[in-house]
Amino acid sequence: MFRFIHCADIHLDSPMRGLRFVDDGVIDIVRGATRRALENLVTLCIQEKVDFLVIAGDVFDGDWEDYTTGLFFNRCMQHLDAAGIPVYLIRGNHDAASVLTRHLTLPGNVRVFSELHPETVRIEGLQVAVHGQSFAVRDVTENLVLGYPQAVPGYFNIGLLHTGLAGREGHARYAPCQLDDLRALGYNYWALGHIHQPEIVLSEPWVVYPGNVQGRHIREAGERGCVLVTVDGSDVNLEQKALDVVRWLEVSCDMKDARTLGDVLPKVKSAVAQAAAPHPGIPLCVRIGLEGATPAHQFVYQDVEQLTHEVVNAAQWALSQPVYVERVTVASNHHASEASPAEFGPSDSLAGVLQEVAEDSGLQAALQEQVSAWHRLLLGRMQEQDAPSAIDVTGTRELIGQALLELTAKLQGGGATRGDS
Numbered sequence: 001m002f003r004f005i006h007c008a009d010i011h012l013d014s015p016m017r018g019l020r021f022v023d024d025g026v027i028d029i030v031r032g033a034t035r036r037a038l039e040n041l042v043t044l045c046i047q048e049k050v051d052f053l054v055i056a057g058d059v060f061d062g063d064w065e066d067y068t069t070g071l072f073f074n075r076c077m078q079h080l081d082a083a084g085i086p087v088y089l090i091r092g093n094h095d096a097a098s099v100l101t102r103h104l105t106l107p108g109n110v111r112v113f114s115e116l117h118p119e120t121v122r123i124e125g126l127q128v129a130v131h132g133q134s135f136a137v138r139d140v141t142e143n144l145v146l147g148y149p150q151a152v153p154g155y156f157n158i159g160l161l162h163t164g165l166a167g168r169e170g171h172a173r174y175a176p177c178q179l180d181d182l183r184a185l186g187y188n189y190w191a192l193g194h195i196h197q198p199e200i201v202l203s204e205p206w207v208v209y210p211g212n213v214q215g216r217h218i219r220e221a222g223e224r225g226c227v228l229v230t231v232d233g234s235d236v237n238l239e240q241k242a243l244d245v246v247r248w249l250e251v252s253c254d255m256k257d258a259r260t261l262g263d264v265l266p267k268v269k270s271a272v273a274q275a276a277a278p279h280p281g282i283p284l285c286v287r288i289g290l291e292g293a294t295p296a297h298q299f300v301y302q303d304v305e306q307l308t309h310e311v312v313n314a315a316q317w318a319l320s321q322p323v324y325v326e327r328v329t330v331a332s333n334h335h336a337s338e339a340s341p342a343e344f345g346p347s348d349s350l351a352g353v354l355q356e357v358a359e360d361s362g363l364q365a366a367l368q369e370q371v372s373a374w375h376r377l378l379l380g381r382m383q384e385q386d387a388p389s390a391i392d393v394t395g396t397r398e399l400i401g402q403a404l405l406e407l408t409a410k411l412q413g414g415g416a417t418r419g420d421s
């Protein structure tokens with residue numbers, strides 16, 4: 001019987017993006033999250049007395065800003081060394097040999113696989129063979145698996161690979177390969193990295209993405225961690241273990257029947273509490289979406305800034321654990337509501353006109369062009385995984401729609417009334 005931990009995509013010192021409604025102290029906590037998650041990984045390895053650790057690429061987020069990133073990683077590896085735990089790792093697209101310009105000598109327990117060709121390391125006492133190849137450059141486009149050797153007979157064979165497989169939404173197709181390529185080699189367990197969403201792709205043989213150890217923004221919502229694998233003869237048991245220290249969550253709040261701020265806030269509180277229930281104790285970074293048809297729509301758009309901060313306020317209020325609000329989105333509408341025409345009065349016809357404008361394909365195209373230009377500009381400054389791959393016309397239609405709704409509400413409200421007084 002032996003046990004190992006499979007993790008990937010640590011992205012050490014990755015900047016955590018997108019939190020809007022927090023002060024500096026919180027930003028520091030969040031910035032340190034990938035380091036704390038790595039510490040949690042080391043603690044887990046030691047507590048579970050694993051025989052070894054495999055890391056399937058992207059230990060680092062990119063070139064180190066300074067040497068402290070490398071020093072921190074080495075300190076963690078030294079703790080594992082002291083506990084007698086070896087580490088097998090490959091480099092991925094984010095920490096490919098050509099990407100990192102600063103280097104530090106690794107502790108003796110860390111074995112990095114070559115980027116020139118696949119290598120096999122045999123752990124003789126356990127009858128385990130680990131096969132792997134690092135990325136030499138960021139965009140590896142060839143199928144690396146084709147160079148991997150056949151399984152070592154009589155051993156438990158682990159394939160370490162950083163890959164997008166045959167394609168995964170939102171991820172660059174690095175080192176593409178087919179599941180049949182993996183099956184063909186007769187390994188027991190493919191320890192994959194690159195896709196940040198945890199996924200057990202296959203169980204015969206095991207093909208596993210553990211996900212990243214710490215979500216870095218709202219598109220990496222939910223629990224993040226690693227996989228603890230116990231091998232007992234032919235029995236292989238997998239357990240997902242959380243390592244994250246802050247967790248991203250999307251909270252959708254149905255505004256149905258809300259007419260005033262007094263109606264909206266309890267709904268926010270209960271939606272946040274419900275979404276947080278499966279995640280007790282851990283600090284949360286939430287995006288709160290106000291959705292659904294509501295007669296309060298006019299009110300909502302009268303003072304978006306105040307409403308937004310009231311929503312943040314209500315979210316903080318709803319939980320005993322720390323909760324930070326990433327963003328408040330308002331996607332509710334009144335067009336589908338059952339509000340009486342009198343509620344909107346003469347401006348109903350204005351709303352109709354604006355609705356037509358929102359559907360105007362010429363305007364959408366113009367906005368699309370503008371947004372695409374910004375998008376190209378941003379792409380140059382962002383890591384590819386953090387950038388949306390494309391911006392589509394439906395997105396711009398929503399943007400126009402939202403802007404017009406806000407305008408309508410301001411026109412209808414005229415600043416005369418706010419809230420329910």
Ligand SMILES: [Mn+2]
Nearest residue numbers: 009058094194
């Ligand atoms: Mn990654």
